[in-house]
Amino acid sequence: MKNFSWVRPKTLAEASASLKQNGAALSGGVELLCLLKEHLLEPDRVVDLKSVSGMREVDGSNALKIGALATMDAIANSSSIRTNFRCVAEAAESVGSPQIRNVGTLGGNLCQRPRCWYFRDYHVKCLKKGGMACYAVAGDNEYHAILGGGPCHIVHPSDLAPALIACDADVLTTERRMKLSEFFHLPDSDVRTENVLNSGELVTGVEAPATMKGWKSAYYKAKERPSFDWALSSCAVNLKVSGTTVSDCRIVLGGVAPIPWRSKEAEDFLKGKSVTGDVALRAGEAAVATARPMSNNAFKVRLTANVVRIAILQAMGMPAE
Amino acid sequence: MQDVRWNDPKTTQYVNKHVPRVDGPGKVAGTAKYTFDIVLPGMLYGKILRCPHALATVQAIDTSAAKAMPGVRAVIEMAREGATMRYAGQEVAAVAADSEEIALDAIRAIRVSYDVQSHAVTTLTAMKDASRVSAPEEQARGQDPGQFWSSAAAVIEEEYYCPVRGHLCLESHGIVFRWDADDRATCWVSTQAVHGVAGELSGGLGIPQENLTVICEYMGGGFGSKFGAGVEGATCARLAKAAGKPVKLMLDRYEDQVAGGNAPDAYMKCKAAMAADGKLLAIEADLYGTNGPGRGWGVPFPYIYGVPNFRVRTHSVSTNAGAARAWRAPGHPQASFLMESVVDELICKLGLDGVKVRQMNQGSQVRSAQLELGAAKIGWERRNKNPGQATGRYQRGIGCAVSTWGGGGRGGSRCDVKIGQDGSVWAGIGTQDLGTGARTVVAMIVAEDLGLPLERVKADIGKSSLGSSVGSGGSVTTASIAPTIKMAVLAARARLFETAAPLLGVTAGELECAKGRVQARGNPSKSLRFEEVCAKLPAGGISESGSWNGALQQGGVAGAQFVEVEVDTWTGNVRPIKVVAVQDCGYAINRLTAESQVIGGVIQGLGMALLEDRRMDVPTGRQLNANIESYRVIGAMEVPDVEVVLFDTHDKVAGIGEPPVIPTAAATINAIYNATGVRIRTLPATPKRWFDALGAKS
């Protein structure tokens, strides 16, 4: 990696100022270290956000409030989050391995870069690195997007983001507050980034309204290697159930699109229905109705339909089998 | 010494029992030092610059910027201008520097210009270019298979593919090299052949072999990829010479995968026929695969089962990808997957009993009995009688497959045993422990025949300064070293008895060692403590050696495995639930490490079945997953209950390091079919393959 100077700011303002001088923020460092070692990022300064106090809150007892520096492990083990915002705890628990959850943070999880094997290969100059082509188009796109792809076909790797968006969360930054769903952008607006952060702008936390507390949620993640893997496809489901019918719902997919993918099709299908195994399956099919698989990832379409189906059944506490 | 035999298991305290590794605690506590752990005073770090292109000619190399960097002590060009680089990852230049970080910066500062040519990196793309395919080697027997296609009870015609896989040793390849004088050196190498490396490196460096000491006291796996020090070893020696300091050069995960060897792939188009009673009739097959840029690819096919009429054409394909190396039972896991898939498809078509048909089509009584035993252990009668009829999300099934291997020993080993006047016992042999428990074998055999506790024997291995021994490949280690150790300890014991006999007033032939004493056979009242006899030894104590005794070993082992899986038909995840591995291993020296070896083989075989797949990118020519993130290996959580049955066949030692890996993948794939009625013909059986196969089925 390129040599850098180590900055330990006391305040967010100091941190932002350092970041503007070709700095990179470090929270847990799990992901940043990968980027530095592969020369995908060559900052002059590495700014350790852990030296700033605060941003470690983990609370789901009323509104959901999670600080940017909260670890995956703290989120997964928060009983208030597990009780009231279950899909968020399940998503955090599904991340990586225990070591990664012990160190990786919310901020780092939301701001991590894609795992695309062309992007991660220093010797391949893809669109994200200022090149002229998305190599996944002509190459091996088994793990790439089936929804929303183009010109770049990455999938967003975060497990937390779909779950938080399913809880209608806002993201708080050093400059603003916005819907987390609007934080991420598709490649056609700026292919080199995945979110709308400005230079020097930092995520400080997320909040979801207390009104989501009574909803029924679940996060289901399909992996190639069950014990420890990225999502081949994942789904966060959050259902408002009145009597036996779904009066409102939010269904957000992970691992299938360049952003956490809210499926209005699945939501529209499900609203007003009472959930049965068949309804869950058809909601899953609705979620992928507009999918456009690439040359080597058609399997993700059928897989994703089932992933949505399982997540819905699990949210309802119904057997998924 | 003519009629030496292995100890009767009824009388032994160690040999043929379950004995924990003598070096286990050191490995857990971190006191066992691997090559990766070696740090010498003044040591530099070496790094290799590798070609990023799959096929290119080097036009110019400019190392001046690297040489000028502070902390850089040596720079070597490994490729000449005009040289052809035949895979992405081939070595171009190397540096040694004060720190690993400086070395990494320095190789990036080397400027190389390439003339890039068009490549072919996979068998399936390269086989379309006739110039990359060797003239087929044809093997045939019996009549033209073509005449059976219309008359046979069952005929299948299918394509199968088993991808290139890596070794993924826990410790990567590497070496620490120190020159002790102009013509004398010491090196620490992660290798499965310390004497082999001594010969290889000393020859290349032009120094006498006895002047080079190769050390590998502990190693983190080799699986066939670490017989030599390789080009990185020789380069490290040159860097150390140029810098005048010791150099450590360990490959990283990327380098290990692109340049550290792999198991070749196998692609097969096959037509096969079976008679109504389950007898195999005929096979016609074309096999393709790649060893990388070179030629000479092949797998044993037809495998194990007798096929009266066959015609098999083998086509070796040259690709621009890292070269293959031996990989645990070279060629056999691939052959097993291909053959057992074909056999299973035919059996399932006819609705026959897979165990009976397998027994009928092969000639070994041992294997037949193993199939019987394994079937009973797994509950073969529980298998799905109507694959494809189940409707639930989770579907279970059982599959089986068999294996064959050599595993006999080889001559050329020497073991030394020394007994001091102080009663200390030392045994040394220049073998190495690539994880199989060789050090424990040394201590066990010596302790057994001297009647001493295990911890009284200092077992010394992993140095080329010790008596010669074979490389640990082909499962030959135990069958080569155990007879050698046995002969050495018997020679030393004979000397001990010479001293003890007059003291006890009996002849040497009447003596035995038991429970720390030397005594008249069966008569503890006529005995001396081991130490009392040692105190009376002539000056210098005992120093004896032994060489290999072929009568104590025998090659030729069979195995049978049964795998039960649960398929999540909604996600395509396959969960192995239970494996029964029946493995014959002759006379097991250490049952514990033998069983552990079988479990390890099964785990690696499950990785082959479910996860492992080197992904070469056709357009860029680069490996997409040269890491351990997207090249996935089985994790502890995926390991099922593995029941090992050591099948004692005779009283001679046989090696089983490799054979347990052979049938696992095939048995797993057959189990998936049994569970679901879906046949996976391309490994590994990932969710993608599951849904692709479902699509092909409907």
Ligand SMILES: Cc1cc2nc3c(=O)[nH]c(=O)nc-3n(C[C@H](O)[C@H](O)[C@H](O)COP(=O)(O)OP(=O)(O)OC[C@H]3O[C@@H](n4cnc5c(N)ncnc54)[C@H](O)[C@@H]3O)c2cc1C
């Ligand atoms: C082997 C492995 C497996 C993984 N598995 C998963 C998985 O299954 N699911 C998953 O979702 N993720 C996974 N991750 C990705 C990720 O590393 C972790 O999820 C973790 O949350 C990252 O957090 P961190 O604090 O370590 O991030 P860091 O490495 O500190 O930061 C990551 C990126 O975000 C930026 N950043 C950090 N904090 C902020 C902030 N507050 N504001 C703005 N930018 C910020 C950094 O500059 C950097 O670019 C995995 C990573 C690895 C290496």
